[in-house]
Amino acid sequence: MAAASYFRCVCFHFILQLLFSKPAVPFSSIKSLPGFSGSLPFKLETGYIGVNEKEDVQFFYYFIESEGNPREDPLMLWFTGGPGCSAISGLTFEIGPLHFNMVKYNGSLPTLALNPYSWTKVASIIFVDSPAGTGFSYSRSFQGSKTTDTTHANQGYGFLIKWLLNHPSFIANPLYIGGDSYSGMIVPIIVQKISDGIEAGYEPLLNLKGYLLGNPATDPKFDFNSKVPFAHRMAIIPDELYKRAKRSCKGEYIEIDPSNIQCSNDLQAISKCTERINNPHILEPKCPSNRPLNKIAENRRYLIERYGESYEPEFRRFGCRNYNDFLCNIWANNKSVQRALYVRKGTVSVWTRCNMHLHYQKDVESTVSYHFYLNSKGCRALIYSGDHDMNMPYLGTQLWIKSLNLSIVDEWRPWLVDLQVAGFTRGYSNHLTYATVKGGGHTAPEYRPKECYAMFKRWISQAPL
Template identity: 55%
Template sequence: MGKLSCNYYLNEILLLLTVLLFHFSSQPATCGFIVKCLPGFQGPLPFVLETGYVGVGETEDTQLFYYFIESENNPRDDPLVLWLTGGPGCSALSGLVFEIGPLGFQSQEYNGSVPNLVLRPNSWTKVSSIIFVDLPAGTGFSYSRTLQQGDWKAIHHAHQFLRKWLIDHPGFVSNKVYIGGDSYSGIPLPVVVEEISNGNEAGFQPRINLQGYLLGNPVTNPPKANYGIPFAHGMGLISDELYESLQRNCGGEYVNVDPRNVNCIRDIQYFQKCTSGINGVHILEPVCEFALRKPVEISWRRSFAYKTRAVLESHLAVPTLNCRTYTYYLCGHWANDPDVRKALGIREGSIGKWQRCDYGMNYKYEIPGSLEYHMNLSRKGYRSLIYSGDHDMIVPFLDTQAWIRSLNYSIVDDWRPWRTNGQVAGYTRSYSNRMTFATVKGGGHTAPEYRPEECFAMFSRWISDRPL
């Protein structure tokens, strides 16, 4: 296990000391209130929204902001989901309004007023309560006196956050709990689940009724991410001849290429030229501006054999109205409106300009892969749902299928279509370790943004322990 495991056990000891500190504290450091109305939404909210902060760290120098939405069905019995948006550095608001929450933005030209919010009919809060937390610190509305963030700190903070939140919300202590997330969350999230499990076994209070986890389009083993090229070939983006030449000259290794292998490098350069006009987050969608400055090169992205122009835009620009990313632009105006901040309870002076994703944050990528944690969680018997939008070239479904196969668990429900409204919505397979894999037909990175109805059906069946 080597250096990673030594670091892991050291961090476990540090976690134990930190959790004990807040376990014996008589005053849980939480601050939340109910939001009844939001600028941009007509009338009172038709669901329960609570926002607030939870202090984490030994001196609570980190304040994590959250949005909590009660289940619109039966909040006392329905599961509780802690949702970790990827990035790292993407705000929880992004997951709420673009993926699985009950609100979204009306796509209309910005005129200087507060952008309009509309209800999203396929919100996962129809069947579960969800906590969307801005993590790591420095993301969204969370803030900290410590600038340096990283995988391990985010993991410990997520664990502390949830236990403290439950102390302040004792009515949810008995609810079944799942940890969910997508994209880069595929690295820290399985570790968060394991730490919560270990904390339960160590007697930490309150005990979390942990049942499992779910991940969409998850980054898992970046150094082995050699599936962008086979995916592109299967989708008809490169020719048979180029693919055969890549296989012959690169031997299946498209990431850590020997610089002396000039034939492989030549083929990869041609591959990049062929796919440079493709939107990697969804290959059928147009390449649009992201309304973001070009982020620093992110270490886990270095492992891929291509870069995605839709993510790595070179300058700040306003997307056109027909682009999906135009609503990202509206979201920035909404979240930076003073009346919105007041309605959400944002502490004055705590942060400057809100960003949907801060790719330039000071972040340490400390965990090279999460496969061993999936293995540990499988041995402990936790349920899991792993799903992939099948038009995502950032984290292709081929990569996800490969690491799931590498776990070597037997198949209990073989590959078959799953349906919504009588139509095929994707394909699924289940394993003896209680893991379910599903593709979402027509989904991108990440799937619920592109196929909300299908993803809601998938989630609602799985969370109620029904077959897809």
Template identity: 50%
Template sequence: MAILVFRFSILSVFLFQVLSVAASIGSSSTVKFLPGFSGPLPFVLETGYVGVGEKEEVQLFYYFVKSEGNPEKDPLILWHTGGPGCSGLSGLAFEIGPLNFKEQRYNGSLPQLILNPFSWTKNSSIIFLDLPVGTGFSYGKTSEALRTGDFGQVQTSHQFLKKWLTDYHPEFISNPFYVGGDSYTGLIVPIVTHEILEGNKHLLPFVNLQGYILGNPITIRNSNKNFAIPFAHRMALISDELFESLTTSCKGEYVNIHPTNEDCLRHYDTYEKSVSEIFDGNILLPKCPSVSSKLQDVSARRSLYKTPKVLHDLKPPFPTLACPTYKYLLSYYWANDNQVRKALRIQEGSIGEWIRCQYGDDYSFDIDSSFPYHVNLSSKGYRSLIYSGDHDMVVPHLDTQAWIKSLNYSIVDDWRPWFIMDQVAGYTRTYANKMTFATIKGGGHTAEYTQKECSVVFNRWISNKSL
């Protein structure tokens, strides 16, 4: 009898999980209050899941912020956060969204949220998506559903958009639509944009595609790493002599150095020692310990039917309050709070610990370049905004300028400064085929380091105004 009761109990738990998941499919909720934010939210926030795949085995979680201007006519943006595998919460609360974490020393209470006065949602509606599956609060219902990669991201992003527009918000189908992202999604966003363009041929639904937006984008795999050395030289991080030795011995290839090229290996080792204490996300800022959560998901993927292996790290390397990564630590405490999960309507039992950035061993890096898609999209007249923080050493502006130059577009408005309140905030150049490039003075790898400047660039561009 005890064995029967025990088996019945297991079956009951299993059925409860299955029914709970079934109930979550196609779910969305308006969130009026968020733990950590004082009072009702002064903007419309919706969270939910969209099931994609033949049996909706992939459940993608999203945050949708409706434009604070004129949402019936303002642009709609599907935003992809880099990584791969960084949560859409990064875009929402660190970079371009309406919220920021209040950067104060953690005292055991829930981290506080404040408004970002430079949110891009002032005049655009934005969907912040947890992509690929296993990122943030997105989860898979089977082990097979958790297998993904670059092209997998592209396909699920497109499926998500079609379903979100037709089943959730058909009122946005006619709004001007843009695909956006930063960092690693430089490989993803142009191809998603192309897939939407191709999908429009079938008219289900016809998306009012206008273009795409990319910040510090990886475009040709590993090219950014090769450009890190000339960038370091220009920024006086390495000497003229070392740069000349590297150039001569390595011949511009610093990623796959042949083991017999001893001179190149020796000089590259000297280079690495020279920049080892530099924060490559923004070389102006201090280098600090990376945020490590107390429970590290070794499998780096979550599923209802797979128990993750975890390492108990009792003394993770926490950054100090002065560190640019401190806000990431606050996000761990916030997103893993039970009250926060209830407010966001997170499906119980779907994931364990929320981790800001992660991807699994089964992720396929199967896109080497998005360059041909830039060529294709611009030849068809789609707009593009490419911006670069000029102090980012992860994807240096030199890398971005090089592939843009190789497009061989005519220059419409040549290199010049752009201003905020009569002060130079960066430099810009506009090309034929509706491509605009802009640098952000003092900017880093994402918009989080220069929120005001990035918002000004975006607002002028999205409004069809000159920078």
């Protein structure tokens, strides 16, 4: 629990600054967006919040009020994974009210449509670009652009406090923190900070109710070691190879002894079986990005006119799921879109959905102890797994939950949508719920939006799945 103790010792001076500086944070109400026909049928706000002492790190956010009863419905702060993937991922690919129309690119601006299964129908959601260098968030200094898991969590907590101070009407709303993928390394730390702040009597007194995570990174011992047994269960590798590797590697597939030749050979054989598998969803085709020269030449003038000489997005194969990435990059780099979102001019030269070149150090090895601590405090939690994800397999998630040694209060059973099995669930003591999403991938709502909306709506209203 040493790491957990460290994070509880929040810099008191920094908290005092957050509570009493009363920063003037500008935000903008948006009535319409390029690519969407007509006025937006929901309330959208964007803005920036400085999240470090010097305020040279500016987090950009999208806030959407609940389409139900925003004064009473829960408020959720949503973190996207990566690290370095923009909040637009959650907003348009997963749980937000918009999605891109999947039509072949013809040189015009990609268009948007409503998502009938948006989680904003029952909750107000803040989608934040974090850490610095993600989406439209930026740093005015090189030092501010350097981030670790620790600083990411500190800044995420600071963002929430400042946002609520500037939106005091939401302070009393039931509060949840959510995210997926790598956010599993950040969200539990932030939730513990909130919990400790409440116990210490920090103002504003937040109405924390719980947190939720989808296919979360938690601990490589569980997450990555589970990939080999997952491949075996999914008939990607044969029994003989799995048994041999399990024996030669002793169940450890990430930190192997270089002198263990048999283990290395077995893992190489497994790699040959899995190299053409699409890890985010093993049943979908693996679609590499491509840059057909004729397509680039055909659209080069269009791209230069809108984004400048340096911008040349990766062209994706139409018909593949990752074509969405291409459409998203075209849309978010459009100058009229950035003006409509009130993006500060000159802060981001080229927008990318996932920035893989952050100055980021992963300094938290495991968040299992945070889950244990939060459970001991009775904090509600929903952990869900798309069951066809090989990036963060459900097997690893189930193993770290098992390591908490919690009592089972609701035995393994199916949960239904439209009288069909949407997945399986199990309930644990102190309000921890685990669920699989049948047919879901790494970001389950992207693959099973209807089912995931039903899951979220039931859980957030404290009804059984």
